[in-house]
Amino acid sequence: MTARRPRRSGGTLRVLVGIVSLFALSLQIAGAAPSAADVDTDAGGARCEEMTELSVPDTEITAGELVPAGDFVDAEGTVHRDLPEFCRVAARVAPSLNFEVWMPTATWNERFLGVGNGGFAGNIRYDSMAPALAKGYATASTDTGHSKSDSANSWISNPAQLEMWGRTSIHLMTLRAKQILTAYHEKAPKFSYFEGGSTGGRQAMGQAEFFPDDYDGIVSHSPGMDYSHVMMAVLWTAQRLADRPKGALDSDDRKLLNDAVLAACGGRDGVASDPFLNDPRDCHYNVKRLECRPGTSTGCLTAEQVRTAEHVYTAVTNQGSGEHLYPGFAYGSEAAWNFAAERQELVSYPQALFGRAVFDDPEWDWRSFDWDEDVALVEEKLSPKIDPTRADLSKFDERGGKLIMTQGWSDPFQSGSLPIEYYTRVLLERDGSTVRSALRDVQEFYRLFMIPGGGHVTGGMGPNSFDALSAVRAWVEQGIAPKQMVATKYQDDRQENRVVMTRPLCPYPQIAGYDGAGPTTEASSFRRENDWGDFAKDVAREKQRMQARERSN
Incomplete structure (x- = not known):
């Protein structure tokens, strides 16, 4: 959708919203934020459209539109049902950080919710913004400074974009979104929250x-x-399977292993019928019990498959110093080990991240990763930039x-x-x-x-x-x-x-x-x-x- 043309001159609006922003921020600092009863439920269309004239540092506001209550189709074509009326503002922080802020007009609960991303991000999470908006939150999401259409992940080679994805994107989004929200509703949010998972969970810890x-x-x-070491954990198993492909565990093998673990350990918390372990730390199953005996080929694992399972349970380790780098996977999680199958789909992540950010080589071969010298390089050149640990x-x-x-x-x-x-x-x-x-x-x-x-x-x-x-x-x-x-x-x-x-x-x-x-x-x-x-x-x-x-x- 395109934004409507503003009705008031940009200079006048900048002065007005600047005064409003300072006043609202002073109320927040003083602990005197207005009550919900004071919310201007007629904030509506004109002021939303005029958000494009708002002056925000290093930021271009590219759209401001009032979205009527009902179904809304986002920029990716997904339909979000039964949303309240809201003001949608799209903006860009120089040089490449795009974000959107969605602000309820009449249903705002006076709270702001930032939402996180997944994987390498590259897109605004409308699927997280819509339910937040439905609950009354003003909400914001960012693409973290690059587009997922960059299938070669060339953005990783750009220090500014890597820094945005690794550390600063949520902070920049949050500061700018709060300025826009405060100007629009003429008051700052009473409370601000952030929720994210996976990469969004990393972003959450970076904020804290x-x-x-x-x-x-x-x-x-x-x-x-601990994203750098998560990538090492991917390589930990991928390298083993590249060298020993007969050790791969398909879905039936993983189910066999998972069933054996649950049978051995599942009743220790008093609920033997659970299809999961209550506390995997109490399980100490010996995988060798599943190894095929001579003349047996069904209902068991080969010696190479047993070693693969033991490898997955084992902590990722620096082979030179013996240092613990990342913990192994828990007993009871075996059915989810898609990474232990023959196809190595997850290696595209460390291949791109390490290849570009550590070795300066987009064609870097992940099979060559050295578990001593290369570990040190990753921890020197990448970990400090992306790991809030x-x-x-x-x-x-x-x-x-x-x-x-x-x-x-x-x-x-x-x-x-x-x-x-x-x-x-x-x-x-x-x-x-x-x-x-x-x-x-x-x-x-x-x-x-x-x-x-x-x-x-x-x-x-x-x-x-x-x-x-x-x-x-x-x-x-x-x-x-x-x-x-x-x-x-x-x-x-x-x-x-x-x-x-x-x-x-x-x-x-x-x-x-x-x-x-x-x-x-x-x-x-x-x-x-x-x-x-x-x-x-x-x-x-x-x-x-x-x-x-x-x-x-």
């Missing part, structure tokens, strides 16, 4: 670490925060921010235990505290929820539908820290279908324990339990890794 003042509450799902979140804590992180144990793209490693490092790096007291302090602003059977951001065999945004909002606005979140498993993961089961998700290091009496399909039959045994092991392992890193430095 590098730009702690941008958001009051952050939700990070399946955070690809520092464990010091004190600035976000001090400004009153709240953070919820979620992670599925059966994630098919990244290890389920990485967030636990990061969380325990956050505890261990807090000064002057015992681990238990550090845990109490950290849980005042940051809580991690592990999802039994959960997939990547969503999906998986376990209950995977829950509302973390409402939980973080209650934490920020009412001081109600989330003691649990109830997750639902719908048939075929479609909310219009019947409920298969519900289950409480508990903040680490708690887990959900079955009470032994009620229906195993209902959350009310489970209680929160402190898992101090596994917690102590997690902390001890992270201490060892931190000490090893200090010695190597």
Whole structure:
């Protein structure tokens, strides 16, 4: 759609919106933001169209249009049903960052929600903006500074575009979107939130670490925060299969392995009927039990396939120093190991990212990656630019921010235990505290929820539908820290279908324990339990890794 022509001169509008913006921002700083009753429900068309005349630093506003209530077709052709009337503003931050802001006219809840991206991004996430708008949020999304139509990923070779994708795009989008929102509604948002998964989870952690003042509450799902090492994990298995293709595990092989793991470990939490593990850390299955005996070729795995499975479970390791680089995949996640099949589709990511950003060679051969010297190159030239993995979140804590992180144990793209490693490092790096007291302090602003059977951001065999945004909002606005979140498993993961089961998700290091009496399909039959045994092991392992890193430095 094209924007209508503005009705007021640009100079007059710039003066007016500048005064309005400063006034609204001063109200926010003073804690005197107007109430919802003061919202101008007639903000409407004229002011929306005139947003193209708004003066925003280093930003060109390319469209401002009032979208009527009802169905809306986005720029990619997707239809979003039953949206409220909203003002759509499209803008571009120099040199290449495109973003959109959608602002409800009469239904604004006085809150702003930034939404994250996936993979290499390159597109605005209308599919995340539409449900946010329907709930009353003003919302924004960005393409992170490049277009997904660049199939060669040449943008990675551009330092400015790599920096935008790796660190600054969400911050720039957020600052500009809030300026536009404040000018349009003549007041700043009372609260600002961010929610994203995968790359969006990495973006979320980048906000908490590098730009702690941008958001009051952050939700990070399946955070690809250690992105450089996630790419190494892809190569870890891909290289093995390239050398030993007979070790590939097709869907039937993975199901055989998954069934064996569930049969051996599934009843340890009291719910043997679950098609997932409640806590994979308690499973220690020996894959060699599935190895084919002489004369047997069905219902078993070959010796090469057994070694592939063992390789996937094993942590990615620097072959020179022995340093732990990235955790292995959890027991119970085997059915999701598409990366262990013969076709190596995921290698396009490290091939492009490492080839262009580390080796300056778009034709770089991923099979040549060296597990000592090349690891050092990646950690020198790329990791600092794209990996928000520092464990010091004190600035976000001090400004009153709240953070919820979620992670599925059966994630098919990244290890389920990485967030636990990061969380325990956050505890261990807090000064002057015992681990238990550090845990109490950290849980005042940051809580991690592990999802039994959960997939990547969503999906998986376990209950995977829950509302973390409402939980973080209650934490920020009412001081109600989330003691649990109830997750639902719908048939075929479609909310219009019947409920298969519900289950409480508990903040680490708690887990959900079955009470032994009620229906195993209902959350009310489970209680929160402190898992101090596994917690102590997690902390001890992270201490060892931190000490090893200090010695190597």
